[in-house]
Amino acid sequence: AKEFGINTALEALGLNKKNEGTSTGSKSIKSSEFITSYSPVDGAVIGEVSVTTKDAYEEVMSAAQIAYKEWRVIPAPQRGEIVRQFGEELRRLKEPLGKLVSYEMGKSYQEGLGEVQEMIDICDFAVGLSRQLHGLTMHSERPGHRMYEQYHPLGIVGIISAFNFPVAVWAWNTALAWICGDVCVWKPSEKTPLCGVACQNIIAKVLKDNNLPEGISCLINGDYKVGEFMTTDKRVPLVSATGSTRMGRIVAATVGKRLGKSLLELGGNNAIIVTPDADVKMTVIGAVFGAVGTAGQRCTSTRRLIVHESMYDTVKNAIVDAYQQLKIGNPLDENNHVGPLIDTDAVANYNKALEDVVAQGGNILVEGGVLTGAGYESGCYVKPAIAEASNNMEIVQHETFAPVLYLLKYSGEVENAIELQNDVAQGLSSAIMTNNLREAERFLSHAGSDCGIANVNIGTSGAEIGGAFGGEKDTGGGRESGSDAWKVYMRRQTNTINYTTELPLAQGIKFDL
């Protein structure tokens, strides 16, 4: 790691061997239990982050409650100015933060930088949005009455994020929530806690430079038990959670029980449909990046390739050829395409998927396997694999967070492919490769893809921040990031004002005194 400048990056981000994982901004709350962060790149210990105790959590909540009262009355464009400064700091620290993401999570340095770029982009988006938190005006049915709606902040927003996007997903949530007038408490994944501390250090400096109170951005750390502090807490009106469908069901039930709101961003089982009119070269680039990028650990990763029988052999051969070119190794070395999985549990899931697909009748086209020897000491490097399978196999229905791609065949019309693509529990991302306008439009129509994201001649991963991001069914239904996703971070109020000296009732009801 030294030769890739990791120590310099850690220093630039204010990280030490031991770091407090509970913070209200510039103030940290001490605790004696620590999580150790190991790099999947080389297995080395990067540092330790302390776990938030219940008492420390209470301190965080007090600070957040006080901060909210101050923050919510600062005009939104001025809150936008704070987010603008945060974006500037991210520009300044893009390289060290991108490097830390790559080293702690294992994605390629290019993708680490891409993640920080998503943070910068959402900040820019939020700054503009801070002057556009529009409500509608309506025409009242009563004379001399005015009716309109406005959006007010919600309060404390809890953010639970996953290891695979250890910094960007927090930024999508928090940048919008801040301009909306909310304060945020973030629990990063216990697998990438240093990314959390690094981000908190960056925003803490901005808040301090602007003399803002402690509590606008808070950090807590630990496993699901620390997450439960927030999901069960009535003081947290919105919990935004990214992770597995299993986790999302628990969060939704717990938050729902107290009638809180949850924003869920859960698993995907994303497919690319390849029709007879597809451009094969584009298909290969989109599918390979989608399947092996981030070592198959994006919720938007391509898991299934649904290929028309007339194209099947051509596409199969081209993809298998492309897999032979893949270089697997240290993700900080820009010559490599594929880095490690997050940990050895993920490697076990990968192995299990490859066993299962064979047991369920699949045919391995590109052999998988765990790499050993020099450069692979962490035990987390695996070979991206491809299996011919059918959609109804249990393993194909399941999201395995690893670079395993299933090749499926369809015949006849594009509707048959759409049916296969929709026939899974998840509904996040989908794509079609075609130069045929009719096929593309059928895929995008009411009767087309049932996913939150549907792309034409682009793969399933790598969405821009400007659109609403999220999906249906087992993906949880939440939308984050662009478009009007900001509305979930606010409460809507309908206002009717009578400027006459009469008091007519709605619906023409007569009530004379």
Ligand code: UN1
């Ligand atoms: C995720 O995997 O949780 O669309 C988020 C993409 C990225 C975000 C993925 N912009 O692949």
